[in-house]
Amino acid sequence: GAVVSQHPSWVICKSGTSVKIECRSLDFQATTMFWYRQFPKQSLMLMATSNEGSKATYEQGVEKDKFLINHASLTLSTLTVTSAHPEDSSFYICSAPGALGAYEQYFGPGTRLTVT
Amino acid sequence: SQQGEEDPQALSIQEGENATMNCSYKTSINNLQWYRQNSGRGLVHLILIRSNEREKHSGRLRVTLDTSKKSSSLLITASRAADTASYFCATAGDSGYSTLTFGKGTMLLVSP
Numbered sequence: 001g002a003v004v005s006q007h008p009s010w011v012i013c014k015s016g017t018s019v020k021i022e023c024r025s026l027d028f029q030a031t032t033m034f035w036y037r038q039f040p041k042q043s044l045m046l047m048a049t050s051n052e053g054s055k056a057t058y059e060q061g062v063e064k065d066k067f068l069i070n071h072a073s074l075t076l077s078t079l080t081v082t083s084a085h086p087e088d089s090s091f092y093i094c095s096a097p098g099a100l101g102a103y104e105q106y107f108g109p110g111t112r113l114t115v116t
Numbered sequence: 117s118q119q120g121e122e123d124p125q126a127l128s129i130q131e132g133e134n135a136t137m138n139c140s141y142k143t144s145i146n147n148l149q150w151y152r153q154n155s156g157r158g159l160v161h162l163i164l165i166r167s168n169e170r171e172k173h174s175g176r177l178r179v180t181l182d183t184s185k186k187s188s189s190l191l192i193t194a195s196r197a198a199d200t201a202s203y204f205c206a207t208a209g210d211s212g213y214s215t216l217t218f219g220k221g222t223m224l225l226v227s228p
Contacts, residue, residue, distance in 0.1 A: 004158075034215065043204060044159070044218045093158055103147055103208045105216060107158035 002028045002098040006108035013084055013115055020080045021111045023050075023094030029074035030096035034105065035067075038091040050077040050094075084115040122205060126223040135192040137222040139205030140185075146210045148181055150190050153202045153221075162190075162203075195226045 003026040013019050023033055031052045036044040048069055049057040056069035068080040081088055091112050095105040121140045129135055141148070147166045151159040165172045165181045165188065172179045178191040192199055202223050206216040 006158075041223075043220045046215055046217075049215060091156070095159070103214065104149065104161045104164055105159075106161070107151075109158040110156070112156070 002096070002106040004030075004094065004096055004106045004108040006092075006094060006111050008111060009109065010112040011114070013113070015085055015115055016083055018080055018082045019084055019113060020078055021092055021094075021113075023077045023079070023096075023108050025075045025096050025106075028096075028098065030077075031074060033071060033077040033094055033096045035069065035077075035079050036093045036095070038093060038110075040091075044093060047079075052077075081113065084113070086115045089113055089115045122203070122219045122222045124222055125220070126225070128225045128227065129195060131195060131197055131226055131228050133195055133226075135195050135199070135224055135226070137190045137203055137205075137224070139188045139190070139219050141188075141205075141207045141217075141219075142186065143207075144210070145183075145207045146214065147208050148179075148188050149206045149208065149216065150177075150179060150188075151204045151206060151218075153204065155201075159204065192224075195224075197226050197228045200224060200226045 005024045007022045033050040035047045038044045046059050047062045050069045050071040052071045058064045071077040091110050093110040095107040098106050123138050149164045150162045153159045163174045163179050165179050176193045181188045202221045204221045205219045208214040
């Protein structure tokens, strides 16, 4: 089946620094990827839709200048949390549709970000 | 914004028992999906039921969909300790492959 990886699995950074999270589709191409944020014991909240070769589409309330998304190839999307603050600490998960037109999504294992 | 609302929020059962989780949603959908998440991990797709379907089976999973009530249920039969996880329903709209809107999830604990 389709496999999505994320790197790193967890990261601890100091307040004010930037952190980049990678999302890769390993055995398929993904023109679209999705980025979610999940707080402890809560559900996933869609942050943005990443589109290969074009600008990402952000959900209402998500600051595009703070959460920079780059989808430079058909297998890689990156999320950069700029000037991170403790309230940005969360579990970030990416996903991709398994095939063109498919509704099912394949999820990466997630990245735990802790900002101190 | 979240659409699906699962209940119960948490469920604790013994191995061998059946587990039923319910999900309600608010808007029209193309399909509804159920996902499983082990603690601190990503989500795994379990099953998809289309809006014109009423029931679907996959192994020990049985999903029902009632579009008139905007609700779905997930039944796991003969549960195992390995089924311990959080289960989320997610709805997809009509526009091609669509963004998913997730419910709050049910935490299932299956004790040996």
